[in-house]
Amino acid sequence: DAMVIQNPRYQVTQFGKPVTLSCSQTLNHNVMYWYQQKSSQAPKLLFHYYDKDFNNEADTPDNFQSRRPNTSFCFLDIRSPGLGDAAMYLCATSRDGAGGRLETQYFGPGTRLLVL
């Protein structure tokens, strides 16, 4: 049973054309994350939501935005994609455990973005 779902699996967009990637979860987890992963590199955290609280990483470009309308869904908006934004985008969730300790992080299958 899929727990973290990402759609679409592959997305092609044009240079400068806004694009939205979606993520949904059936785990009812408090925390949702968006990562960018370029070829053969480790995932790089862009931002995360703890409930409705948005937490941006200091080096995440302004071109990247996110929305979390409810517990289950989270969106990644790229306002003006550049060629350098072509990458795999991973969504993950985690439950806030006892004493603020994060529990297991679950990843979706990712969306591969191609910018033409």
Add this chain to the structure above:
Amino acid sequence: TQLLEQSPQFLSIQEGENLTVYCNSSSVFSSLQWYRQEPGEGPVLLVTVVTGGEVKKLKRLTFQFGDARKDSSLHITAAQPGDTGLYLCAGSKAYKYIFGTGTRLKVLA
């Protein structure tokens, strides 16, 4: 600043050999996870270690968390071609996971 350094970065070995991957940091983590990722897919969790000195075994894979919770190792016994992939460690810290630099393993038949 990369807080988690993995070594080696690349490893190519023959089927049946043993190997160890290291994940080192100067920071303390409340827990540490190991993932394997195959091309075009998201990372798949292998194990979470929480207690300093903890050792967990998953079939041919042995994971150890350092006593000070700053480092971890993954040992694979008798590697198989199916073990090929990108191995990532990730430490949890302040509602975030910090990923290691990754180790790309290739096991040749």
